[in-house]
Amino acid sequence: MxxxxxxxxxxxxxxxxxxxxxxxxxxxxxxxxxxxxxxxxxxxxxxxxxxxxxxxxxxxxxxxxxxxxxxxxxxxTISSLIHTAMFKNYSKVSIRSLMRNPLNSFINIFGLSVAIGLAIFVYAYIQWVHKTDQFHENKEKVQLVTFFADRDGSSQQFAKTPRPLAEMLKNDFSNIEKVCRIEDRNVVVKHEDNVFHEGVRFTDPEFLEMFTFPLKWGTAASLKDMNSIILSEKMSVKYFGEENPVGRDILLKFDETRSKAFKVAGVAQKFPVAHTIDFNFLINFENLRISAPEYDFHDWNQFVNATFIQLAEPADITSLEQGMEKYKLIQNKAVDKDWAISSFGFEPLATLHKRSGDIRDGIARNSADNLKSIYFLSFVVAFMLILACMNYINIAIVSSTKRLKEIGVRKTIGASRKVIIIQFLTENIVVTSFALLLGVLIGFFLFIPWFEGLWGFSMGFSFTDPTLWIYLSAILLFTALISGSYPAFYISSFKVTGILKGSLRFGQKNPLTKLLLGFQLVLACIFITAAVTFSLNTNYLSKRSWGYDNRQALFLTVPDYAGFEKMKAVLGQDPSILSISGSEHHIGKSHATSILKKPDRQFEVDQLSVDANYFQTMGIDLSEGRVFKEDYESDKNKIVVNETFVSSLGLKDPLGELYKIDTLEYEIIGVVNDFHSYSFSEIIKPGIFKLADKKDYIYLSLRVVPGSERETYKAIQATWIQLYPEIPFDGGYQEAVWGNYYEQIAIHAEVWQVFAAIAILLACLGLYGLVTLNVAGRVKEFSIRKTLGAGVKNIAINVSRQYIILFSLAIVIGAPISLYLMKLIFSLSYRYHVPITYEIIVISVAILVLVFLLTISTQIRKVLVSNPVEGLKVE
Amino acid sequence: MISKNLTAASTKAIILGILKQGNSYGYLIIKKIKKMSGGKMEYSDGMLYPVLHRLEKDGLIQSNWTMSEDTRPRKYYEITEAGKQALLEEKEQWLQVNTVLEKLWNLKPDTNY
CATH class of the missing domain: 1.10.8 (Helicase, Ruva Protein; domain 3)
Structure with missing residues (x-):
C-alpha cells in the first residue's frame, strides 16, 4: 500500500x-x-x-x-544585506531590547548623546574660528605690510609701517592694484544730543574695495569725498536709530579747537560675527591734514597704524618681497639706529587672524587663543566620546550575560557568527542614531547657547552647513564602530554548547571591563582636577594683588593741561579727595616704549610719564630711594624703576645707575614694587617712570577717602559736564579697568566645571551600570549571605571590593597624570596662576571618592533592603 | 519545444511579468507559465524556486507567508518598485532581440552575392 x-x-x-x-x-x-x-x-x-x-x-x-x-x-554583498528585511528586523529587535532595559539604554544613549552634544558644540566653535575673515572676497590678494626688527635680542614683527611707504609701493610696483592706509584716532562725535568719544578710522577710498564690507545704504565711492563719512550699522543705530541717515550731518571734534562737519554717505551692513578688522566711522585719509596739521605724510621716522596692499595675483608677493630691500635702506637711514628694521614682510588677510597674535601693534583682532582653545576642546571632546563609548562597551559586555540564551538559540537555529555580529552592530547603530539625535538637540539647545551666553557672541551655527552633515555622519560611524565592534565580536564568539549547558559565565569578570572602567576613572580624575584647578585659579587671581592700590582710585582723561588745571582747581576743594595727579600715561590705559642704553647693551622697557603725586595717588609703594620732587627741572633727568627692571638687569645697587634714552642720560633715583599694568595674562615687564612735561598731561587720577568713591565719582562727572558740556566724560574706577579680565577667567573656570561635571556624570553612569549589573547577577549569592547573617559591613565590602581596588589603582595612576597635565595647561594659558600642588589633587580625589561612594552606596542599599527570600526564588 | 537555455534566459522576465499582474505563489506561477506557453516551455518545476529566491535577494520581488484557515499556507511573491523597473529593462532587451531577428527574417537574399 x-x-x-x-x-x-x-x-x-x-x-x-x-x-x-x-x-x-x-x-x-x-x-x-x-x-x-x-x-x-x-x-x-x-x-x-x-x-x-x-x-x-x-x-x-x-x-x-x-x-x-x-x-x-x-x-x-552589502547591497543584498540592505535589500533584505534583516536590518528592519534587527532594528525592531534592538528597539525592543532597548525598551526592556531602560536603565542600560538610558546610560548608553544619554552618555553618548552628551558627548555628541559636546562634539557638536566644538564643531560650531571650530567652524566659527575658521570662518573668521573668510568673507572678504580678496582675502588672498589683500596683504598687511609688516616689518621685522630686533627687540631685546629677538626678531619681532610689527604691523605698523613708515608713513610714506604706501604711496611709494603703489608707484613702484605694477602688480600692486590697490593700497590703503589706516590711521585710528579718538575723537568726539556729536549729532544733536548724542555726544560720545569714538574711534574714527582715517583711510584711503580703496578700503571699501579691498575689504568686503557691503553697504546697507549709500555708496562706497563716496569715501573719495573729503566731507563724507561712512558708519557701521551699530553706529548708525546709535546716532540715528533705525532711519536711513544718508545725507544727514554729523560733527567730529578732533580736539579742543579743531572740528569738522561730515555728511553721512553710507552705512555698512552688519559685520559678520567672525572678523578681525572692522570700523565704526570711516573718513578720507586726507582729513588728517585738518585734524592734525602737524601730521607729516612724508616722514620715514613716523608710522601709520597699518598699510594694506592688494595684488593682482596672490603669487606676486614673492617678487614684491624681493623688491622691498630698497625701502629698508631708506627707512634705516631715516631712523635712529635703535629702531632699525631687519626686513619688511607681508601677511595675507586670509590668515591674518591666526597670525596677528604674534604681530605687535596690530590693528587686527587675533584668534590665536581661539586656535589654542580648539586643540583643548578637541581633546576634551575626543575623551568624552571615548568615555561614553567605554560605557557602552562595558554595559554591552556585562549585559550580554542576560542575552546568552538568545545568542545560543540563534546560533542553534543556524545563525553564523557573522550574522550575530551584524545583529549587534545594527543594534548599536540604532542606539547611536538615537544618541546622535538627542546629542544634536543637547548641543544645539544647551551647549551652544550656554557658551554663546558666556562670551556674549554668536557663532553663527546653522544646520544648512554641508560639512556639518559629513561631520555628524563621521561621528555616527566613529562612535558606532568604536563602541559596537568589540562587544559584537566578543559576544558572537560564545560557544553554543557552553551557553546552553550554562557553563559559561562571561561578562562579570571580564578583564577588559575592568580596564575600561579604570581608564574612565583616570579620565574623570583628570577632568575633576582641571575643574578644581581652574576654580581655585579664578579665586586666586581675583585675590591676587595688582601690586598697587587700585581701590579708592579714580581716573579721567582731560583734553590738555589747561583742562587738567581747570578740573584740579574744582576738585581740589572736595574734602574727600586725598590727592590729585596728572600724567601722560596711565596704568592699565597706556604707556610708551623706550629703549634704554648702556655702552654695551640696550633694553626695551615700558615707560610711564607721570607727575610727582602719581605714586601716592595710585598707591604704588616705594621699596628703595625716593620718588620725584614737584620741581620738573630738577628731576627731569631722573627715573624711578620697578623691581622687575632691577632683577632682569641684575642690578645690585640700582640707585645712581645711569642710562641713556635717545641722547639724554637718566639716573635711577628710586625703585618701586612690581605692579600689573595690564591683565594677569601679561607678564610684568621692566618699567620706568619719568617726570611728564605738564603740557603732555592727558590723564587726571585721584585718590579718595575710603567709602566716598561713588559720591566722588558722581561729583567729578557733574563738574565735568559743567566745564565741558560738549565733550563726553571719559573715566572710571581704577578697579574696573581690568574688571572684564575677572569675567574671562571666571568663564574659563565655568567651562571646565561643565566639562568635569560631564566627565563625572559619564564615569558615574558607567560605574552605576556596572555595579547594578554585577549586583543583579549575584542576587542569589547575596541572599544566601544575608540568610547566613551577613551584616551591612560584610555586604558593603562584598559589593564594592573589586571596585575599590580598581578605584585606588585609577587614582594612583590618575593623580600624577592630572598634576602633570595641569602644570602643562596652566603654564601655557596663564602667566601667573595658582601654585599647582598635591593639595589640588587631594580635593579632586575627595570629590571623586565622594561621587564613587554615592554611586556604589545606592546599590549596597538596594541589596540591604532586598528580601533574601525573593532573591533565592529567582530561577 | 523551446530549448532549455532560452527558457532559462527568459525566466526572469516571465516571472516578473506574471507578478506584475498580481501576487502569486510558486506553484501557481509555474502553472501560468505552462498554460501561457501551451506546454512549449519545458521546465523542471523545482528550478523555479532558486530563481524566485534570487530575485527576492536582488530586491526585485518580496515574499510573505500567508496563513489561512481553509487552504495551505502559501508563500506569496510580490513585485517591488525595483522589480517593475527591472521588468521594463527586460522588456526593452527582449524587444531589441526581437527587432533584430525580425529584420533578419525579412531580409531578401543579397543579390550581389
Missing amino acids: FDLEKALTLWLRSFRKYRAFDHGAIREMELHLRDHMDDLLAEGHSEQQAFEMAVAEFGEISPMADEEFSNIKSKT
Whole structure:
C-alpha cells in the first residue's frame, strides 16, 4: 500500500542533505508538491501516480541545490544585506531590547548623546574660528605690510609701517592694484544730543574695495569725498536709530579747537560675527591734514597704524618681497639706529587672524587663543566620546550575560557568527542614531547657547552647513564602530554548547571591563582636577594683588593741561579727595616704549610719564630711594624703576645707575614694587617712570577717602559736564579697568566645571551600570549571605571590593597624570596662576571618592533592603 | 519545444511579468507559465524556486507567508518598485532581440552575392 506521507518525508529528506535549502525553502517545495498532486488527483490519477508525476516534473534536486547555493554565496554583498528585511528586523529587535532595559539604554544613549552634544558644540566653535575673515572676497590678494626688527635680542614683527611707504609701493610696483592706509584716532562725535568719544578710522577710498564690507545704504565711492563719512550699522543705530541717515550731518571734534562737519554717505551692513578688522566711522585719509596739521605724510621716522596692499595675483608677493630691500635702506637711514628694521614682510588677510597674535601693534583682532582653545576642546571632546563609548562597551559586555540564551538559540537555529555580529552592530547603530539625535538637540539647545551666553557672541551655527552633515555622519560611524565592534565580536564568539549547558559565565569578570572602567576613572580624575584647578585659579587671581592700590582710585582723561588745571582747581576743594595727579600715561590705559642704553647693551622697557603725586595717588609703594620732587627741572633727568627692571638687569645697587634714552642720560633715583599694568595674562615687564612735561598731561587720577568713591565719582562727572558740556566724560574706577579680565577667567573656570561635571556624570553612569549589573547577577549569592547573617559591613565590602581596588589603582595612576597635565595647561594659558600642588589633587580625589561612594552606596542599599527570600526564588 | 537555455534566459522576465499582474505563489506561477506557453516551455518545476529566491535577494520581488484557515499556507511573491523597473529593462532587451531577428527574417537574399 502506498504511504503518501512517508514518501513525502523521504523526498523532503533528500533536500535536507543540501545546506543550500533552509527550512522555509523546503516547506515551500513541499507545499508545491502537494498543490500539484491535488490537481493531478482531480484529473483522476491515483495517489501514487500523482506523487510520482509531480516528483518527476519537479526535477532533479542537485542542480536546484547548486543554483540555490550560488544565491547564498552572494548573500554577503552589502547591497543584498540592505535589500533584505534583516536590518528592519534587527532594528525592531534592538528597539525592543532597548525598551526592556531602560536603565542600560538610558546610560548608553544619554552618555553618548552628551558627548555628541559636546562634539557638536566644538564643531560650531571650530567652524566659527575658521570662518573668521573668510568673507572678504580678496582675502588672498589683500596683504598687511609688516616689518621685522630686533627687540631685546629677538626678531619681532610689527604691523605698523613708515608713513610714506604706501604711496611709494603703489608707484613702484605694477602688480600692486590697490593700497590703503589706516590711521585710528579718538575723537568726539556729536549729532544733536548724542555726544560720545569714538574711534574714527582715517583711510584711503580703496578700503571699501579691498575689504568686503557691503553697504546697507549709500555708496562706497563716496569715501573719495573729503566731507563724507561712512558708519557701521551699530553706529548708525546709535546716532540715528533705525532711519536711513544718508545725507544727514554729523560733527567730529578732533580736539579742543579743531572740528569738522561730515555728511553721512553710507552705512555698512552688519559685520559678520567672525572678523578681525572692522570700523565704526570711516573718513578720507586726507582729513588728517585738518585734524592734525602737524601730521607729516612724508616722514620715514613716523608710522601709520597699518598699510594694506592688494595684488593682482596672490603669487606676486614673492617678487614684491624681493623688491622691498630698497625701502629698508631708506627707512634705516631715516631712523635712529635703535629702531632699525631687519626686513619688511607681508601677511595675507586670509590668515591674518591666526597670525596677528604674534604681530605687535596690530590693528587686527587675533584668534590665536581661539586656535589654542580648539586643540583643548578637541581633546576634551575626543575623551568624552571615548568615555561614553567605554560605557557602552562595558554595559554591552556585562549585559550580554542576560542575552546568552538568545545568542545560543540563534546560533542553534543556524545563525553564523557573522550574522550575530551584524545583529549587534545594527543594534548599536540604532542606539547611536538615537544618541546622535538627542546629542544634536543637547548641543544645539544647551551647549551652544550656554557658551554663546558666556562670551556674549554668536557663532553663527546653522544646520544648512554641508560639512556639518559629513561631520555628524563621521561621528555616527566613529562612535558606532568604536563602541559596537568589540562587544559584537566578543559576544558572537560564545560557544553554543557552553551557553546552553550554562557553563559559561562571561561578562562579570571580564578583564577588559575592568580596564575600561579604570581608564574612565583616570579620565574623570583628570577632568575633576582641571575643574578644581581652574576654580581655585579664578579665586586666586581675583585675590591676587595688582601690586598697587587700585581701590579708592579714580581716573579721567582731560583734553590738555589747561583742562587738567581747570578740573584740579574744582576738585581740589572736595574734602574727600586725598590727592590729585596728572600724567601722560596711565596704568592699565597706556604707556610708551623706550629703549634704554648702556655702552654695551640696550633694553626695551615700558615707560610711564607721570607727575610727582602719581605714586601716592595710585598707591604704588616705594621699596628703595625716593620718588620725584614737584620741581620738573630738577628731576627731569631722573627715573624711578620697578623691581622687575632691577632683577632682569641684575642690578645690585640700582640707585645712581645711569642710562641713556635717545641722547639724554637718566639716573635711577628710586625703585618701586612690581605692579600689573595690564591683565594677569601679561607678564610684568621692566618699567620706568619719568617726570611728564605738564603740557603732555592727558590723564587726571585721584585718590579718595575710603567709602566716598561713588559720591566722588558722581561729583567729578557733574563738574565735568559743567566745564565741558560738549565733550563726553571719559573715566572710571581704577578697579574696573581690568574688571572684564575677572569675567574671562571666571568663564574659563565655568567651562571646565561643565566639562568635569560631564566627565563625572559619564564615569558615574558607567560605574552605576556596572555595579547594578554585577549586583543583579549575584542576587542569589547575596541572599544566601544575608540568610547566613551577613551584616551591612560584610555586604558593603562584598559589593564594592573589586571596585575599590580598581578605584585606588585609577587614582594612583590618575593623580600624577592630572598634576602633570595641569602644570602643562596652566603654564601655557596663564602667566601667573595658582601654585599647582598635591593639595589640588587631594580635593579632586575627595570629590571623586565622594561621587564613587554615592554611586556604589545606592546599590549596597538596594541589596540591604532586598528580601533574601525573593532573591533565592529567582530561577 | 523551446530549448532549455532560452527558457532559462527568459525566466526572469516571465516571472516578473506574471507578478506584475498580481501576487502569486510558486506553484501557481509555474502553472501560468505552462498554460501561457501551451506546454512549449519545458521546465523542471523545482528550478523555479532558486530563481524566485534570487530575485527576492536582488530586491526585485518580496515574499510573505500567508496563513489561512481553509487552504495551505502559501508563500506569496510580490513585485517591488525595483522589480517593475527591472521588468521594463527586460522588456526593452527582449524587444531589441526581437527587432533584430525580425529584420533578419525579412531580409531578401543579397543579390550581389
